[in-house]
Amino acid sequence: MDSLSYKTVSANKATVTKDWILIDAENLILGRLSSHVAMIIRGKYKPSYTPHVDCGDNVIIINAEKVVLSGNKTDEKVYTHYTGYPGGQRFATPRELLTKKPQAIIEKAVKGMLPKTKLGNAIFNNLFVYSGSEHPHAAQQPKKININDLR
Secondary structure (H helix, E strand, C coil), X not given: CCHHHHCCCCCCCCCCCCCXXXXXXXCCXXXXXXXXXXXXXXXXXXXXXXXXXXCCCXXXXXXXXXCECCCCHHHHCCEEEECCCCCCEEEECHHHHHHHCHHHHHHHHHHHCCCCCHHHHHHHCCEEECCCCCCCCHHXXXXXXXXXXXX
């Protein structure tokens, strides 16, 4: 019996292959979209997933302003931000964020699903969110996938 066939493969920075994936967020539910994107940029769907290595893919999300929140979350959910000054606590609803900066709502949701470590911060840099259907990553030839087809 060949003992090498039973070795566990551990990926490292040199052996990781990163793909570019394009996702259209039009009429997708924010939470479901974010959980799938977090799984993809973390690399958990790959057979060579290694927890301490950035082995996920680069994800491009277009049409961020057309994402949907279920229920009454558009008006009732509140994002809290603290400026660092006394009395500097600021509140915003998803409706306000969608009008000011539509990318922020998806970025906040995905960032909350990643590890709160240096690796999590590095993995978050693999996410590119754009409002509108245009993106500057055409040279990378991203593969378009449908989130609803994933398990």
